[in-house]
Each structure stands twice: as structure tokens, then as C-alpha cells.
Amino acid sequence: MQAIVKESPAPGLTVATIPVPSVGPGEVLIAVRHAGVCGTDLHIADWDPWAQGRIRPPLVVGHEFAGEIVALGEGITELKQGQLVTAEGHIVCGHCLQCRTGNGHICKNTRIIGVDRDGAFAEFITMPATNVLTLDGIPTEVGAIMDPMGNAFHTVLTAEIPGSTVFVVGCGPIGCFAVGIARAAGAAQVIASDVNPKRLALAARMGAQVTIDASKHQVVQTVLDATGGEGADVVCEMSGVPQALHQAFAAVRMGGRVQLLGIPKGEVPVDFATEIIFKGITVYGVIGRKMYETWNQMRRFLTGGMFDPSPVITHTFPLAKIDDALAAIRSGDAGKVILEIA
Amino acid sequence: MQAIVKESPAPGLTVATIPVPSVGPGEVLIAVRHAGVCGTDLHIADWDPWAQGRIRPPLVVGHEFAGEIVALGEGITELKQGQLVTAEGHIVCGHCLQCRTGNGHICKNTRIIGVDRDGAFAEFITMPATNVLTLDGIPTEVGAIMDPMGNAFHTVLTAEIPGSTVFVVGCGPIGCFAVGIARAAGAAQVIASDVNPKRLALAARMGAQVTIDASKHQVVQTVLDATGGEGADVVCEMSGVPQALHQAFAAVRMGGRVQLLGIPKGEVPVDFATEIIFKGITVYGVIGRKMYETWNQMRRFLTGGMFDPSPVITHTFPLAKIDDALAAIRSGDAGKVILEIA
Amino acid sequence: MQAIVKESPAPGLTVATIPVPSVGPGEVLIAVRHAGVCGTDLHIADWDPWAQGRIRPPLVVGHEFAGEIVALGEGITELKQGQLVTAEGHIVCGHCLQCRTGNGHICKNTRIIGVDRDGAFAEFITMPATNVLTLDGIPTEVGAIMDPMGNAFHTVLTAEIPGSTVFVVGCGPIGCFAVGIARAAGAAQVIASDVNPKRLALAARMGAQVTIDASKHQVVQTVLDATGGEGADVVCEMSGVPQALHQAFAAVRMGGRVQLLGIPKGEVPVDFATEIIFKGITVYGVIGRKMYETWNQMRRFLTGGMFDPSPVITHTFPLAKIDDALAAIRSGDAGKVILEIA
């Protein structure tokens, strides 16, 4: 089969022909139809320090995908051939306390497809059946991006949204998803900030009532003005930019909640007294997707027609054009970039 | 001033002329513009056993209203003359543990306007400033029904709504409000049942995707069919009808939540084993409105344009036509009936 | 091996010799050391209407036990031979939404050992590895009763206990466990009621500061007096007696929480208005043990020395003396009755 492979510990990705994986007990074989390209794939392609420390080539990359079940391993009764599915890319141990209490997203033994084992930029992938979610009518283009969309659902829905004011900091694809999810979940007002006008326009299209160009306007003051001087009830930090992180803490109201998803590079100096403690706020670190509460919620929003993520998909490439896909992400203007595989 | 008065311990209400109340320290005087008529007012008019046990005539009735502040008592700094306002009709002690922990809605020393002290079917009413809420642009027609609408907000928003399936049992005004609130708060699906086609039509207009005529169809089976056999995540019981109460327990999913607002007359036999315990459900008794969390949420939904209760207002009468207003309620076909006072 | 078997659809249990079960993939074989006898076993022995509807003989009965792992099925890596273990007796499907979100205790496909498949009153039993919990130093006598003790932990720890007043209604073994757990979890005051002085004495020994003989004293008034007139913050109903159920609702404070574990026979008439709705309370139906949050909490309490259930174990019999064990339960004076098997 055709696949995108990290062949050696050096920059670059290769379009290679490799054997179709065999399907073991408790697994299914999935013919991939669409796959999402993520910043993580860029790090692996560029062979940055994180990739050098974590990736062991050769490796099929890619961790966001949807496709069709084409073979079932021994013991699978809850799934069947021909079903269109996506999958949680975090493969957890199932035995630790976290896994046994519905908190697999914080399993310490997590292995990620496309990072720690072969991934989804390929014509076929095997997955443990426990990780597979049926699409129930959701198109595979959308199914292919339910992994990052799930990060946005996890971020938004672990706060109390109905009637709240929500400030989304950073309007990359996950930020734009968050805007739409917050609106669909009953936020009274959604405010979004970014430095890129194209991304702000996309956030507005997803439902942000107020957008702030952080390169031109006072972010915190604008949020305060829009919220009667109180600040936002919930802030979703999706940028990882140090300055934006401080804006998140400054713009949240007393006793509010800051959800952290964006990953800053290196350390960020924090004034705990004024930014967190004296404000009486709660800060939550978002990792992965709740397994499988987030997936269930996401499927409900999508099949219920409450939330349409498709405007965020701005680019589609065939599998072999992975370099063009990565270039689109590097440009900074793209929403979500996906590969069409079959 | 003109007022609707329960003059003696016997059926009937009187349109009377009485003195404008004087305003004490910590109080405001409000010129009433609109007032909502409630089933409670019907009980008082009819002098039913509950009324006989609770009401001490003479009494100005009515507990749902909105109007304009026309005078301020001593010590009021947070409100001003000319503001359009509504008010929480439960006057609580402020000293008990519940009051001191933000749970005034369950204060044991609660006194209700129009029930335990003079009420709102009058040209003027005095209220403690703590109970007064500014309308911030909400019309007084809508402000006049924020008390029962607040019951619906309390019922819906104390459950986890985003992405949930919600079954509203009983489509009187509060049930119809609940339908719209659940949709606005991100319910994935709202199902509503009643025996009255007009009320079901109103529920559909408020956003119910599935309506069930309980006089003709199998209620529980319809809910199960609409929810993939699971049952509803959240059931809001707004009818107080014993049969409907059993439907609520039968239609909620394992581990789901039943919110009880409708008041059954007398005792209802319950099979605790199969209806509650073996289902692992949570049952919540809804009384009043959270003071003042519910009011704040409600104002956010209304001023944010997320929820429009106006289709539920089906009848408007002048103050003196209170008997016509009561008759409209008795007919069983009315949504919310209001009085226009000034 | 020797086992207690329900051989035919008629009253009685038999001490029989049957083959040791074989161990399949994902299972372990456990040599049972101690087993707990439960009211459910009594229903099966007596062949009451519930048993007639549910049990399909022949069946090895018993669902509470602890023992030693003596063989591992294929694919088991997280357990090993020689470990002392107990097990959750509810075998759930693992595929439904509830199972996939950490809520296996409300899986609709639950099968119970000793009820729906062969159980634990035997020298050996096979269990799915997922259901097995290591004892980590807890004696097998105590391990054998972690199933009902887990009901008590589930009941108590799903309420907010630190600083609360807790009223335990019914001082059978699970009620007595609940008393001790509530004290260990920081209840400010624990009150317990029963009609049996021996059980009340056991409740006192487990830590109840106030005990009420319901056959002699006004239960509700005593609770009100002990709580400054407020009522208890949390009521744990462990009796299933209709009169006690009403006492539970009457004795809980406004806005409090009633945890229902005791199973009433048949229907109980409830005045929803005064018992639930106007009190603004929350009622929770307790089924099984949270899988596996409750088990983890229970292990922490036991290994941390915070809670000693051993006073509740009042009788121990050899396996063959099952009839004596059942007689001890029937007497109404027993605490927990266990079988010593190896």
C-alpha cells in the first residue's frame, strides 16, 4: 500500500510503498479515506528537537483519519465490515487506575498512532476495536478531523457554557472549532482573538460575535468592554503564545475558568498572585479527548446538526502531495488541511 | 390605586381601589406595567383547600410582574428611579445558612408576594431592593413572566444540557419555556409530550424536534425510539400528572436525570426499585429560582437573543379583566396569560 | 470441586461436587478463600418470585468473595498467579456508552455472578481479568465482603460528606458500613436508626454518635433535634422499608441529598410536593459500585486504616454449612455472615 513514512532520523517525509498491516485479535483493519494533517506532522517532517527525542523511524505518520472497516480481528463482535469509522489515536493501557475510571485520556502508558506506532497517512491502518468510533452518517472528511475537533470539544465542554461569555484566544483550526462549539452549546457571547485577519474572518464565520485583531487592538480592554467590565466567564487558550496566555488570565472574570490547550514553547513567567490566586480562578490543562465521553458529545453535536465544522477545512490534497499540505499549514493562513486517500 | 384583591375567605377576586404602599428603608416602589397570571392565582381565586390553608385576606394577589422604579427607600444606592425592573417574588430571610450560601431559594423563612404579603396585580408594589433585577433592555411584557420562566431555567440549567437529549413532559407555559431553553443551551434533541395539540404545536414552535400526543401515542416507546433505545439523558417533568411522572422515570436513560417541577395532587405510588434505584438515576426537586444565579443566566439568554419566549404569551388583558384572564387559563389552551397595567 | 448449587427451580440449595471451571482468554481462575452471604442468596434459596423470574438452574450461587489467583487465561499481563484478589461481580459488556465512559455500573447488559452465571460459593471461580481487584494486604475475610461494602462506599461517597450531618436509615450490614465510612470521610455527625437494638449497638460501635430505636422513638423529630432543627445534610436509606423511606424524606434538610439503596417491595406512595419538590432535594438511586472508582476509594480506606469493617462480620461458617449461614441472616440479628472455604 501507499503510505507517508518517516524513513530516517532526518528532515523530510517519503511517499513509500509498504505492506498492508495484518490485523490481530481485538483489532480492525480500516481502509483510510480521509486524514487530517496536524502541526505534529510538521514537527516530525522538520525533525525538530521534540521529534528527535520521541520518534523512532521508520514510522508511518498521521494520527487523524476516517475510513471503512475492511477486516475484523478475532473476538470483535461490536463492529462490522463496511462501517465508516474514525478512531481515537491515543492507545491506552486499559489497566491503570485512570483507564479503569473513565479517564483514559490521562493514562501514563498512552501510545499515539503516527508518533509511537504506525499511523494513518496510508491506505490502511489497524486499530484496537476499543478505539474505533462509528461515524453514524458523519462524512469521512469530517470524521478525519474529529481528533483535533475533539480537543476543542474537550476544551469547551469541560467548562459551564450555557449563558456564559466565552473568549477564545487563537483562531487556528481548533480555536475556530471552539468558537462554533461554544455557540452551539449555548454561550451567550463568544469573543475571539488572533493576529491573522483570515483566521479572524473564519472565527466570525463560525459564530464569534466579537473578533479582536491582537496586532492592532487592546485585547484585554476589548474583552472587558464587551462584558460590562467583568471579563469573560470562560477563556479557551488555543494559541500557546506567551503574550496571549497573559491576556487569557487578564481577560477572565474573578472566579472564572481558563482552559489551556495551546502549548507554549519553553517557560512563561507567571505572576501567580495577580493572574491566578487573587482572581480565584480555575485553570484546566486539556490533553486529548475524554475517552469516550468527548467522542459521544461530539457525535451528538455533529449528527444533531448543531455544529458544522466544514468551513474550517480550507485545503484538500491527495496523499502523495503531503509536502504541499505541510506547506499550506506553514503559510499560517490555512484552516484545517486534509488528505484525500481513497 | 387600582388592585386585584382577595377581600375575604371565599371564592372570587375583586377589582378594588386601595392606597399606594409606602416605601420603607431598603425598599423600592415600582409602578407595575405588566403582570403574569399563574395557576396559583387561580387557586386563590377559587379558594381551594391550599388557598384556605395559606392565604390570609385581605391580600393583593399576583407575584409575576415588571415595571418602573418610581421611588427609592432609604439606603438604596445600587438602583435608581426610572429603571425598568422585574423582581424575585420570594422574599427570604437573608440570615439562615441557605441564604448565606447562595441558596436563598430553599430558605425556610420564605414569604411570597401575592401569597404571604401584598402582590403585583396593582398599579404599584414595594419590593426589597435585594429582590429587584434590572431588565437591561428586556421588554416589560417579557420581564413580567421571568418568574415562571425562571422556574424553567432553573429546571433545565441544573442538568447538563450541551449534547444531551431532553424530554419535556407537559407543555404548559413552563414546559414550552423549557423546550426553548434546552435548545438554546445546546440540547442535541428535545422531545415534548402533552395531551393538548395546541400546546404541542407551541412546543414545536419553541423548538421541540419530536412532539408526542400522550392521548394517542405510546409516550415511553416513542422516546426510546427517538433515542436509539437508550432513553433521554434529562427528563423535565412539568405536568404533575401521576401517569406522566411514571413516563418520566421510564423514559430517562440509565444514570440519567429527572427534574421535577410539576406538582402532583396527593400521593403517587412509586416503584422505587425499577423506577429509580436500579436505573441509577438522579432526581432533583425544583423550587423557585436560584437567587440569583438563575436570574443572571436568564437575563443572559434573553439579552443575548438566544431564546425568545414571546410565542408562549398567548393572551393579554387589562388589569380589570382578571376574570377573563383566569378563564383563559382554565380553558387549558392558553400559553402564558398576562395583564397590561400601565 | 465442592460448590453450593441451585439445582432445580424449587426452594433449597445443594452442596454438590462439580468440575473446576476452565479458564478462557482474558480470564483468571481464582481459588476462593472466603465468600459473603447476601440477602440475594436467601431469595434464591427460598425460590421467591424474583428468583423464579430471574434464575435459570442449575447455577452455582454466591457473588461476594475473595481468594487467590491460581491460573491465568491467554493474554493476561496485569495480574499474576498467587495474588490475593476480590472481584466486581457485575460483568458488563464493555462496549456500550456507559461502559465506555466509566459508568459500567449502569451497563444495560450487566450479568451478575451467582445470579446470571456461576458464582462464588465454590472452591474455584473464573472471572474476567477486568473485574479482578488485588487486595494489597487486605485480608480475604474483608475482601470477601467488598461487594456489599462497595455499595455502602458508593452510597456515602457520592454525597458531599466532610463537615456534613449524615443520617443512616437501617443498620443492616450495609447501613453499619455506611456509618463507619461516613465517619472516616469526615462527617461532622452520624445518626442511625433501626428497630433492632443489636443492630443499633453495632451502628454505635461503627461510630454513630446518635442511634434511634425507630420502634420506640420519634425518628424524624430526633434527627431534627440533633441537627438544630435543620435536618440532615445527607440521608442514606438502607432499609427499603416504606415508613423509613418517608422518614428519610422528612429528615433531610431543605436542599439536602437522599441516597436510596434499600429496595422496597412493591410500590410506595410518595407525596412529591412536600417530600421532594418543595424541599429542593436531590435523590440518587444507588446501584452496584462505580467501576472502578468505588473500588479504588474502598481500597484506599481499607489499606489506609481509616475504616475497619470487621466488627460487622458476626458469623463465619464452612461452605457446607450454607443452611446455617442463611438461618443466621434470617434471624435478623446478624451483621455480615461469611463462608470460610479454604
Place this chain on the structure above:
Amino acid sequence: MQAIVKESPAPGLTVATIPVPSVGPGEVLIAVRHAGVCGTDLHIADWDPWAQGRIRPPLVVGHEFAGEIVALGEGITELKQGQLVTAEGHIVCGHCLQCRTGNGHICKNTRIIGVDRDGAFAEFITMPATNVLTLDGIPTEVGAIMDPMGNAFHTVLTAEIPGSTVFVVGCGPIGCFAVGIARAAGAAQVIASDVNPKRLALAARMGAQVTIDASKHQVVQTVLDATGGEGADVVCEMSGVPQALHQAFAAVRMGGRVQLLGIPKGEVPVDFATEIIFKGITVYGVIGRKMYETWNQMRRFLTGGMFDPSPVITHTFPLAKIDDALAAIRSGDAGKVILEIA
């Protein structure tokens, strides 16, 4: 009356004779019996940059106290002369959204006694009746330190404690209170760290099962070893020391909770990715005491005999010996230092 006064914008405190304050409507006059001395008083005495920016002399200092009600202002019905009481020192506006929803501890209009208005190091103080809490048998020595003890209760009881492992970082008086509260609230294990052996001994006396001298031992590794490699479920950071803050994040388990009470001076560099986000933790900034939920819980723990804070009180001085009291705090070896006034 005699009082400790900050007379001018310069270092030092003065023992002065000033008029007894007059009692206004809604206020009570309290004869102070005991008062607690706090690090804040030290800052004011030393006239450090914080004090220079906030304090407007002349001012009676002191914000922790208990005493006897000796006069009632107009309109007070819920309190009476002769009652022994303490008081919440944060005087809030009562009108903002936070105040109206039971969250007065994050009122933006808070004024603190002994900081923003005259305080408690005096023979008499007036307080709004809403801030006054009756002692119900708690000695005034203990009542005098319920303000800082309330910080510890707020810190501990906003986490889920029963069955949890709790790591208290920093064993000053509030840390030592936290140790005892966590044990009383059902923590399975309490670990405490400090650099001062006297404080660690006090923590052990308050119930810490593991104490770590951070000047000699590997703090994080010791916590991991004591928790089976998982880390603590709940970490209470009471030191404000940057290094200890990093230990708090490193020692909490995946998905755990870090409660921040200690105030670092200046900024602390944080690696959000590894310290917060990838761990999926929740961080909560603790300010003041929940008004008045924390006070109610605290009174329950104290009157229920669940928690004895008296070992933490290491020094008592007469009012005039304020300089000796401050010196005891400066030494770093003191637990809680109190003034005996009447």
C-alpha cells in the same frame, strides 16, 4: 480604648489610645478578646512596597479576631448582646453578581478590616452584622484564628478529599491547619514538606503521615514513592516559594488538582506544557473564605471535635506586646501567634 495603630507612612506600629468606634445601622460593636497576628500585619509594620501602595494611615491594624457583642446597631435581629463571635474580615458590596450568587469571596469591591478600614487589634471593633459568625462554644482563642484557618478549609475542602492522597507544601500555620483538616476530612494519606524541622514536627503532630525536609531530601521523588509512583491526588501549595511551586506541579498525579494559596513574590517561570497541560490537571486559586460556606464547614469541624487547631497556636502576647508578637513571626519558628486583649 487601647489599639495598635499605623500612625504614619513609615515603618512601625504604635500602641495608642483612641475613641471607641460608634455602631451604625446594620452593625454590631464587639469587645475583642483575642486576635491573630498575620504576615500581612508584618508587611504593614515594616511598611514594605505592598503596604506603601495599599495602606492609608492612620489605621487600626489586625483582621483576625474573636470577642463578645456589646452593642447592636439599628435593625439587627439575628444577633444579640453577650454572644461570643468572630467575623469574616472581607467586607463585600452585597450588590454585584458574585455577592448575589454566594461568591462574595471574589467580590471586586471587597474592603478588608485592618487594611482598608480600621481593624481588630483594639479593645473594640464594629462589624457589619452580615460578617459576624457566632462561636457556638468554640473558644475565642480559636475563634480569633478562624480567618486563616478558613483559608486552609477553603483550600482543602474545594478538592475531593475522602480517600485521596494530599500533599501539603509548606508547613506554616495555614499549612499545618491544612494537614489536620485533610486528615479529618478523610484523606487516605497526608504528606507535608517544609525546610524547617520545627514546622515539620508540628505538621506531623497535626496528622501528616509523611513529612519531607525539603532542605535535605528529594521532595518530588519522596511523594512519588509514597504514592506508588502516581503522585498525590491533591496538592495544597501554601508556601509561595517558586521551587516549591514546581514541586507542587511535579508531585501531583495526572489529572490531579493543585490548590494555590501561597503568594510568590514576583513572577515564576512555568513550563505550561509539562507542568499543567500534558498532566491534564486542574489548578485553583484560593482567595479568602467562601462566604459563608467555608465558615459553616469550619464551625462544623470545630464544634464536632473533628479537628483541633490548638497545637498550631505557639505564642500568646498581650496587645501592647505587638512588637514581640511580630518578632516571633519573623523568627520563622512560630506557629500561630495571637494577642490576648481582654
